[in-house]
Amino acid sequence: MTHTQITYLVFGIVLVLAIILDLGLLSRKSNTMTMRQALLQTLFWVSLGLGFGAFVWYEEGKTTALEYISAYLMEWSLSIDNIFVFVLIFGFFKVREAFIPRVLLIGILMAIVLRVLFITVGVELVNRFHWILYLFGVFLVYTGFNMFTSNQDEEFSPADSKVYRFLKRYLPITLSDGNGRYFIRYRGRPVYTALFVVIVMLATTDVVFALDSIPAVMGISRNVLVIYTSNIFAVLGLRSLFFLLRGAVTKFDYLQQGIAIVLVFIGIKMLGEELVSTVVDKSTQVLLSLGVIVTCITGSILYSVYHNKKGLPPEIKEQT
16 A cells, blocks of 8 residues: 555544544533533544644655645634634524534534535546636635625624525424424424524535635645545534634634635735745745744734733733
């Protein structure tokens, strides 16, 4: 077996074991996850993702490993935006705490399947039509600029979601949670419960976010191994990250700007790829991308925390 085949094999084994662990052990009971459990599980998923990066370094070399780490950190930071939307969806449908862990898990598993399909299509298009990369570059610059200048008060509205309106139009739906079921019988006919709607909205919302993240990863690396694995490892940790950050995610007021700068940087890099390659070698490009991602994301989070604390009343400041 080649080094790449071994890496794919290990990735597949780790992915299956991780899903069995999450499905069979961590989600066996519909109990609310405590902050301590969420922190420990988040550390586990991040360690797993970075640990796979170390394995990639061993099997594929330094450059591929740094590409993977850059892509993983990019996807992980973008997932915080997912969590904010997830919080709004759960709040709108008034999902009880006891049902949130299992609904999140199923929604994330569906998101993984949809992401794999989306990545496969994107990679095939790029292989057939290389000029699409320039469209991706323009799209990232445009998206990043809009994200940087957009009004923070503009919130996602589940009620106005095209997915929700589509489901309401074509499926019999009830806003009841069905006591944890996804289908119930109402007046003699089967109807879909709010939990079913939430699962569909979680999965499709993640795909909408992938419209930004997957082109961004392609701007970091063309390696299919890097694109697939970084995306999936980032999504795997969404459930515990949700419980860890759902009360604090709105405090990261400037994270959006940090992500926006990264998207613009990657978009410009894609547009000037041929020129950049004549001046900067591949390894240096990867290190530069990693440095920009870490600096912008970390800096925006720290600045958000500092700015938020600075704006608190003196008596609350002393408590923090």
